[in-house]
Amino acid sequence: MKLLSTLLVLLVAAEHFYIAWLEMTQIPSEKAAEMFKLPYEFMEQKRVQTLFSNQGLYNGFLGIGLVWSRFAAPNNAVYGATILFLGFVLIAAAWGAFSSGNKGILVKQGLPAMLAAAAVLAV
Numbered sequence: 001m002k003l004l005s006t007l008l009v010l011l012v013a014a015e016h017f018y019i020a021w022l023e024m025t026q027i028p029s030e031k032a033a034e035m036f037k038l039p040y041e042f043m044e045q046k047r048v049q050t051l052f053s054n055q056g057l058y059n060g061f062l063g064i065g066l067v068w069s070r071f072a073a074p075n076n077a078v079y080g081a082t083i084l085f086l087g088f089v090l091i092a093a094a095w096g097a098f099s100s101g102n103k104g105i106l107v108k109q110g111l112p113a114m115l116a117a118a119a120v121l122a123v
Contacts, residue, residue, distance in 0.1 A: 016062045022056070
């Protein structure tokens with residue numbers, strides 16, 4: 001179960017590294033417009049690109065925090081740090097779904113984090 005929990009945590013981290021890359025380097029692009037369900041023309045605005053880049057940085061922090069929690073945190077902090085960062089992801093998924101009206105965020109971002117948290121809690 002420990003291996004499964006680590007793999008699920010790394011999956012969530014990888015998802016956030018991908019989102020960070022997309023938000024920081026691929027705005028504007030057709031792929032990003034499709035993923036975020038926004039018009040390409042909207043993403044061409046410099047302010048929108050700046051906002052996405054900033055948001056991408058935070059997604060990168062989530063990914064780094066999850067990797068750190070599994071491989072670099074002190075032994076007595078691994079469990080708590082992992083649950084903390086997974087909790088941040090769950091909150092971000094809930095807020096993203098609520099604020100954007102896109103309930104798919106709960107499945108795409110929230111479900112993997114929830115499964116990872118359940119696996120961590122089961123160890």
